[in-house]
Amino acid sequence: MLSFGSTSSSTPSAVNFDHFQILRAIGKGSFGKVCIVQKRDTEKMYAMKYMNKQQCIERDEVRNVFRELEILQEIEHVFLVNLWYSFQDEEDMFMVVDLLLGGDLRYHLQQNVQFTEETVKLYICEMALALDYLRSQHIIHRDVKPxxxxxxxQGHAHLTDFNIATIIRDGERATALAGTKPYMAPEIFHSFLSGGTGYSFEVDWWSLGIMAYELLRGWRPYDIHSNNPVESLVQLFSTVSVQYSSAWSKEMVALLRKLLTVNPEHRFSCLAHIQASAQLSAVVWSDVCEKRVEPAFVPNKGRLHCDPTFELEEMILESRPLHKKKKRLAKNKSRDNSKDSSQSENDYLQECLEAIQQDFVIFNREK
Known part of the structure; x- marks a missing residue:
């Protein structure tokens, strides 16, 4: 019997697809699509990510989805994108999360937004609070990037996508080569090559430094691409030194240097380091926590900060559009009932689908 994780039984009052009105498609990730939805009873708006079960099985990504759900169900923070509900039907797994309409930082970089030091400083503070919280929950995110x-x-930053996050308990170290290469800390490559002692929470703070540099300058401090071999990257970190812009304040350069320290033992890698730094001595942290510090960069109101082609794709190209789900599932049911189940074309796929159905954890943060 296949199993993907902890078992949960659905209760009659569990939230499901019918409790939401689909408003529009806004994007797609590596193996899921995202749309804006409104919960019918409360009229609250959310983002809903949905992942096709069969595709997840074919790409061997079911465990990743379960892992992400397991993590998201246990955490909640003002600077994270929080999970509110998770549920499933025959075709898809659904995650309903905070709706953030200001767009992601990659989108704004592509729109050539000139981020000021003040703006980037606030992002560093907000992300420092998020990362510190994750550390308290034993979580390494491993994919901090724009x-x-x-x-x-309002322009406040929230960390999302726990698809490759990992949980490490007391004194454990992570060893997997996981992340997005240009943002991955040197010790991840080092550990992979030499089988050393692994790595820990410090890797997320390196990624934060790379991202902060990129926001300020428009490009990253190291010329690293996904196809660079690991050996060359280990060499790179020991030979190339980061060039800081002369236009930046001494304080900002000092802060970036501390985040981009190759040796993790000497790197800024917890909230206490950040709070004690001369560069951020004027920050009123209670105001940051309460979102009382006004961001200098505010996304344009009334503009949806995403690629408009997603909506078209969902309507025209999508073979299983969400708005026709009810009709389709009813049709499938009658087809299944008329088919001799012993003539199943793909037993393994069926077994996997049944395992997902059984192991998927239904979640409702309101309860």
């Missing part, structure tokens, strides 16, 4: 930082309409 694509995974979403802004709300």
């Amino acid at each position: 694509d995974n930082i979403l802004l709300d309409e």
Whole structure:
């Protein structure tokens, strides 16, 4: 019997697809699509990510989805994109999360937004609070980058996408080569090559430094691409030194240097380091926590900060459009009932689908 994780039984009052009105498609990730939805009873708006079960099985990504759900169900923070509900039907797994309409930082970089030091400093503070919280929950995110930082309409930063996050308990170290290469800390490559002692929470703070540099300058401090071999990257970190812009304040350069320290033992890698730094001595942290510090960059109100082609794709190209789901599932049911189940074309696929159905954890944060 296949199993993907902890078992949960659905209760009659569990939230499901019918409790939401689909408003529009806004994007797609590596193996899921995202749309804006409104919960019918409360009229609250959310983002809903949905992942096709069969595709997840074919790409061997079911465990990743379960892992992400397991993590998201246990955490909640003002600077994270929080999970509110998870549920499933025959075709898809659904995650309903905070709706953030300010777009991600990659989108704004592509729109050539000139981020000021003041703006980037606030992002560093907000992300420092998020990362410190994750550390308290034993979580390494492993994919901090502009694509995974979403802004709300006021311009505050929120970390999303726990697809490759990992949980490490007391004194454990992570060893997997996981992340997006240009943002991955040197010790991840080092550990992979030499089988050393592994790595820990410090890797997320390196990624934060790379991202902060990129926001300020428009390009990253190291010329690293996904196809660079690991050996060459280990060499790179020991030979190339980061060039800081002369236009930046001494304080900002000092802060970036501390985040981009190759040796993790000497790197800024917790909230206490950040709070004690001369560069951020004027920050009123209670105000940051309460979102009382006004961001200098506020996304344009009334503009949806995403690629408009997603909506078209969902309507025209999508073979299983969401708005026709009810009709389709009813049709499938009658087809299934008329088919001799012993003539199943793909037993393994069927077994996997049944395992997902059984192991998927239904979640409702309101309860």
